[in-house]
Amino acid sequence: MVLDRQQIPATSAAAPASRLAPRARRRRRAGWAPAAFLAPFGTAFIAFFLLPIGYAIYQSLLRVHVSGLGLGPGSSTTQFAGLANYAQVFTDPAFVAGVARVLLFGVVQIPVMLIFATILALLLDSVTVRFRRFFRLAFFLPYGIPGVIAAILWSFLYLPGLSPVVAALQHAGFGTVSFLGTNTALWSIANIVTWEYTGYNMLIIYAALQAIPADLYEAGRLDGATEWKIATRIKLPMVTGALVLTAVFSIIGTLQLFSEPQVLRAITSNISSTYTPNLLAYTQAFTANNPNYAAAIAVVLAVGTFILSFGFLRLVQRRGMAA
Amino acid sequence: MAATARRTAAARPSRPGRPGSPPVTRSGILGTAFLFVCAAYFLLPAWWLVVSSTKGPSTLYSSEGFWFSQLHFVSNLTGLLGYDGGIYWRWLVNTLLYAGAGAVCATLLAAMAGYALAKYDFRGRQLVFSVILGGVLIPGTALALPLYLLLSKVSLTNTYWAVFLPSIVSPFGVYLARVYAAIAIPDEIIEAGRIDGASEGRIFRTVVLRLMSPALVTMFLFQFVAIWNNFFLPLVMLSNTRLYPVTLGLYTWNNQYGQAPQLVSYVVIGSLISVIPLVIAFLSLQRFWRSGLAAGSVRL
Numbered sequence: 001m002v003l004d005r006q007q008i009p010a011t012s013a014a015a016p017a018s019r020l021a022p023r024a025r026r027r028r029r030a031g032w033a034p035a036a037f038l039a040p041f042g043t044a045f046i047a048f049f050l051l052p053i054g055y056a057i058y059q060s061l062l063r064v065h066v067s068g069l070g071l072g073p074g075s076s077t078t079q080f081a082g083l084a085n086y087a088q089v090f091t092d093p094a095f096v097a098g099v100a101r102v103l104l105f106g107v108v109q110i111p112v113m114l115i116f117a118t119i120l121a122l123l124l125d126s127v128t129v130r131f132r133r134f135f136r137l138a139f140f141l142p143y144g145i146p147g148v149i150a151a152i153l154w155s156f157l158y159l160p161g162l163s164p165v166v167a168a169l170q171h172a173g174f175g176t177v178s179f180l181g182t183n184t185a186l187w188s189i190a191n192i193v194t195w196e197y198t199g200y201n202m203l204i205i206y207a208a209l210q211a212i213p214a215d216l217y218e219a220g221r222l223d224g225a226t227e228w229k230i231a232t233r234i235k236l237p238m239v240t241g242a243l244v245l246t247a248v249f250s251i252i253g254t255l256q257l258f259s260e261p262q263v264l265r266a267i268t269s270n271i272s273s274t275y276t277p278n279l280l281a282y283t284q285a286f287t288a289n290n291p292n293y294a295a296a297i298a299v300v301l302a303v304g305t306f307i308l309s310f311g312f313l314r315l316v317q318r319r320g321m322a323a
Numbered sequence: 324m325a326a327t328a329r330r331t332a333a334a335r336p337s338r339p340g341r342p343g344s345p346p347v348t349r350s351g352i353l354g355t356a357f358l359f360v361c362a363a364y365f366l367l368p369a370w371w372l373v374v375s376s377t378k379g380p381s382t383l384y385s386s387e388g389f390w391f392s393q394l395h396f397v398s399n400l401t402g403l404l405g406y407d408g409g410i411y412w413r414w415l416v417n418t419l420l421y422a423g424a425g426a427v428c429a430t431l432l433a434a435m436a437g438y439a440l441a442k443y444d445f446r447g448r449q450l451v452f453s454v455i456l457g458g459v460l461i462p463g464t465a466l467a468l469p470l471y472l473l474l475s476k477v478s479l480t481n482t483y484w485a486v487f488l489p490s491i492v493s494p495f496g497v498y499l500a501r502v503y504a505a506i507a508i509p510d511e512i513i514e515a516g517r518i519d520g521a522s523e524g525r526i527f528r529t530v531v532l533r534l535m536s537p538a539l540v541t542m543f544l545f546q547f548v549a550i551w552n553n554f555f556l557p558l559v560m561l562s563n564t565r566l567y568p569v570t571l572g573l574y575t576w577n578n579q580y581g582q583a584p585q586l587v588s589y590v591v592i593g594s595l596i597s598v599i600p601l602v603i604a605f606l607s608l609q610r611f612w613r614s615g616l617a618a619g620s621v622r623l
Contacts, residue, residue: 033439033443033523034439034440034443034445034448035445036523036524037435037436037438037439037443037523037527038435038436038439038440038451040431040432040435040436041432041433041435041436041492041497042436042451044432044488044491044492045455045458045492045494047488048466048470048488048489048491048492049458049461049466049492049494051473052466052469052470052472052473053461053466053469055469055472055473055476056468056469056472056473059472120358120361123354123357123358124358126351126354128348128350128351128354129351129354129355129358130351130355131355131358134362135358135361135362136609137606137609138362138365138366139361139362139365140605140606140609141365141366141369141602141605141606142365142368142369143548143605144598144601144602144604144605144606145369145598145601145602146548146551146552146554146570146598146601147552147554148554148570148571148573148574149570149573149594149597149598150368152573152574152577152590152594153368153369153371153372153594154368155577156371156375156591157368157371161384162383162384162388163388164371164387164388164389165388167387167388195364195365195368198365199365203609227350248460252460252462253462256462256464256465258464258554258555259554259555262554262558263574263577266577266578278464278555281468282468282555282558282559285468285471285559286559291472294468295468295469295472298465298468298469299469301465302461302465302466302469305460305461305462305465306457306460306461309460310457310460
């Protein structure tokens with residue numbers, strides 16, 4: 001190894017010329033190097049990111065036309081259909097209902113989860129609370145369990161006959177509580193998502209809290225601020241960047257909701273095959289055998305997710321809230 | 324516990340005002356009590372999984388869910404590992420290949436790209452970075468169907484590659500690598516390497532990768548979780564059960580236990596065994612999550 005950690009300062013001190021014009025030198029020396037470093041990722045990004053999106057857009061503009069009884073070769077032809085599939089997406093009652101459902105889900109679940117995560121992070125950051133290390137580990141544990149397995153696990157806890165929770169509520173005189181009824185299923189899914197991701201979001205906020213210099217609190221205390229005021233006036237404004245990050249990730253995740261409802265479908269008929277937009281796209285592609293329509297749904301969903309999360313970022317940045 | 328608190332305080336010299344062990348106050352006791360209730364919410368489902376994995380098919384339904392009954396752990400385990408010609412093992416190995424090898428490749432590609440974006444001036448740099456950042460906002464789930472349509476066109480569906488190749492692309496990893504490289508790699512070190520006659524590739528291998536190693540761990544963890552959590556992609560791509568990752572396998576069993584009741588026990592113990600190594604790795608590597616997340620959110 002030519003470069004050793006100890007050698008580095010000596011070498012750079014011996015070459016002051018390089019520090020006089022680092023920018024010019026860097027530009028002159030760049031040449032092929034950045035292209036070579038970018039090439040492997042770039043190739044994969046184009047092949048497995050941009051190309052599929054492009055191909056899905058292309059497919060979404062086509063339609064299969066079946067002539068006659070649809071039997072024999074040549075009876076179905078693929079034709080250019082313009083935006084017909086998109087027109088169908090936006091007027092499809094199943095799609096509209098699915099979007100409304102995930103939006104309702106997001107409007108309730110995301111604030112609840114983020115407020116919960118913020119409270120936990122603030123408590124863990126406060127000096128007076130004990131066993132902080134244990135709590136941090138306990139709250140973060142669900143994030144180590146993949147979504148499908150978490151959903152399977154909770155499906156057992158929702159299932160009457162198997163679930164100790166249902167049994168305990170029955171003992172307490174609540175009767176047989178149905179976690180998978182027409183009105184409760186969505187909130188049972190919300191509970192799974194909250195269980196999984198609160199600890200992760202807490203950790204993001206906690207990391208931001210830990211980065212605040214202690215002098216700020218000292219200054220606040222000298223001015224006679226209470227712990228509550230320090231939390232709301234100093235800590236919360238300092239972690240808005242982290243909160244924005246968690247909110248964007250949550251919005252993306254909510255619009256893409258798929259595994260949790262798909263797993264719960266095994267034990268309840270109250271979650272339909274078109275429950276969320278992603279479930280609808282899946283059903284259209286594999287059950288209804290209509291990949292062109294599924295492609296249109298996927299494109300609308302990807303663009304919608306992008307616009308919503310990007311729009312949210314822009315909104316908070318314009319208001320100057322993000323750090 | 325007091326020792327832990329002291330160690331934490333000592334490890335954070337930036338907060339000299341903090342006392343060694345927490346003072347006992349009423350708000351402190353109330354806060355701690357509240358946190359215990361929350362901990363119960365997060366831990367009880369996992370506890371149920373541990374308890375249930377030890378129960379036989381009959382006691383699973385009849386006994387108190389949160390406590391042990393007759394111990395059948397070993398018979399559950401041998402049943403799980405032997406079922407369907409030991410396919411559970413195969414699923415574990417597949418998962419390791421998809422998530423482990425996939426995340427290693429993704430981390431390496433992202434580190435190279437992020438370093439190039441942070442440390443070289445070239446035309447179109449900002450544009451390239453903007454396109455990749457846009458990719459962060461498009462999650463894996465949204466890409467699964469488009470990928471399926473494309474890969475079925477070239478007959479790559481229902482192969483290892485169909486799940487592995489899309490997993491090596493991590494736009495968020497590039498973002499983290501760029502942020503970290505900009506902070507952690509001084510221009511002087513790169514210059515010194517050049518003056519010593521090292522090639523750009525050698526500088527990257529010997530100096531840059533080493534300086535970026537904390538970020539590399541974070542990027543690896545993120546991508547590992549992203550692959551392991553992406554259930555939609557293997558679901559649409561794979562029909563051969565021998566190619567399944569463990570998540571898809573357990574999901575299939577979970578849908579079948581109407582026909583084969585013993586599968587409930589296998590799903591329970593199979594879930595437990597598949598998450599144990601991960602949970603341990605996660606909890607012990609927690610500081611890498613925090614450092615990576617802090618870097619990400621500070622720059623947002």
